[in-house]
């Protein structure tokens with residue numbers, strides 16, 4: 001491998017702040033590991049004075065391994081760690097914390113579950129609610145937002161404040177800290193104790209940081225303190241790959257680095273050694289549409305490359321079938337499944353393709369937790385209707401749906417564990433209109449029993465008016481009705497191919513077993529990678545399929561502000577640049593019966609934006 005001039009310049013940097021702007025596949029890991037080697041071998045810096053920070057544990061391990069290989073297996077005491085690991089170490093020395101002081105995920109979850117149950121709040125999916133609460137709590141701690149002025153998107157302001165304070169109490173009482181506290185406490189400590197700060201400044205005289213574009217304000221504040229007064233701060237990152245804004249990442253920090261450090265040197269690594277020429281060209285065109293970025297032109301190391309495949313389909317099913325055929329073809333030609341990836345914008349999207357891949361016996365690895373649609377509360381409601389239509393008479397099943405839509409039926413009207421319609425009607429014999437409602441329900445159930453799954457769902461939506469219930473539900477909670485309708489659409493689409501309920505339920509059972517098996521099996525790492533754009537960061541594959549490249553999906557419909565749209569574009573850019581040789585950009589005219597437009601990104605990657 002011939003190290004290029006920019007890489008050499010970065011590797012040879014000695015003192016003072018330095019910004020290395022690195023494009024995708026441009027050898028960031030190579031530069032960091034070689035610079036550490038250079039500091040030790042050429043500039044005679046003691047290895048223990050060098051600190052390398054990465055964003056994930058996996059990245060730290062990989063970095064250390066690559067470095068040790070470079071040093072010929074020689075173990076040298078350079079420190080490699082994540083921000084959290086380093087900051088926790090500082091706290092450990094100051095306060096005598098041990099690993100037991102770090103609150104475990106199960107402990108947090110259990111506390112939160114019990115606490116919100118006590119508050120008797122209304123939510124449908126407890127896990128989802130808790131996960132939104134935790135991400136908002138984390139955002140507040142990381143950005144030092146004033147709780148009094150914070151508006152939660154998952155519950156009312158007072159309720160949120162109450163939960164936040166209760167969670168903090170729970171931590172304090174148990175002498176626990178969570179991941180966000182590590183940062184907050186570390187900053188407080190270093191501000192209040194100049195002696196401790198000075199000791200750490202003496203210890204780590206050279207600091208290198210990878211993936212700097214994803215740093216948040218508090219992480220940066222601490223690093224600045226630690227690096228002072230020499231400011232031997234070597235930061236490597238790609239502002240175009242910053243995709244964690246929702247977690248508090250601030251790419252502006254990287255963009256403003258040379259303002260904070262006017263003496264900082266700057267190197268741009270602008271050769272992409274990973275991807276073919278056509279992929280690099282398309283990705284470069286796309287990202288040129290972002291306004292807030294360092295201007296840089298990334299060139300491919302390869303002179304040629306396979307053309308990017310851009311294809312449209314009538315329906316999402318046709319698109320997925322095409323992906324499956326291509327995967328099978330490439331596999332027949334000798335490519336391993338693990339060298340291919342299908343990338344999605346959200347973790348809901350892979351479900352449909354996953355089911356189809358099971359039918360074609362293609363093994364796959366899902367990188368993210370993919371919620372099972374058959375566990376969704378709306379699905380459970382629909383299945384309750386179907387179960388009753390098929391003879392289920394349990395009171396608990398009736399209770400689920402009897403007022404969805406509203407029928408004003410009371411729980412007292414069902415005193416027995418088993419439900420009989422004639423007994424039920426007797427309860428209401430004085431109220432003729434209620435009897436009529438029960439008769440209508442009974443008739444609906446008969447109709448459903450005689451239908452195929454696809455039509456049955458349609459009938460429950462429209463004929464039974466379950467959709468009216470969802471509309472009202474959405475209105476009360478001020479959430480978009482479309483998000484709920486999406487679940488119905490997806491379910492209905494899944495039911496399409498099945499003649500009978502038995503065959504559909506059998507398929508669902510198999511799917512569940514298969515997914516559990518997949519989760520356990522060691523072989524999963526050998527399957528086609530199904531991943532969100534977020535989780536694909538830092539990885540590379542021979543072949544990448546970007547599917548559902550439609551407006552409202554990529555970019556996501558929730559991206560309204562310019563800043564959101566730029567983040568969506570960066571996500572797409574990260575996805576495209578994971579591909580070494582083959583890149584497919586696919587979209588369909590219809591997704592779950594809804595007419596869809598192609599994504600603007602398809603046009604943008606055709607030619608670069610001419611600068612105004």
Ligand SMILES: Nc1ncnc2c1ncn2[C@@H]1O[C@H](COP(=O)(O)OP(=O)(O)OP(=O)(O)O)[C@@H](O)[C@H]1O
Pocket residue numbers: 001002003004007022023024025026027028029030238241273274537538539577
């Ligand atoms: N000078 C070079 N000549 C040939 N190959 C190189 C050179 N520099 C780096 N590479 C190779 O290019 C590939 C990409 O490098 P690396 O994984 O470090 O990229 P990266 O900058 O971390 O990418 P990303 O930000 O997209 O995740 C690696 O396989 C690496 O060995």
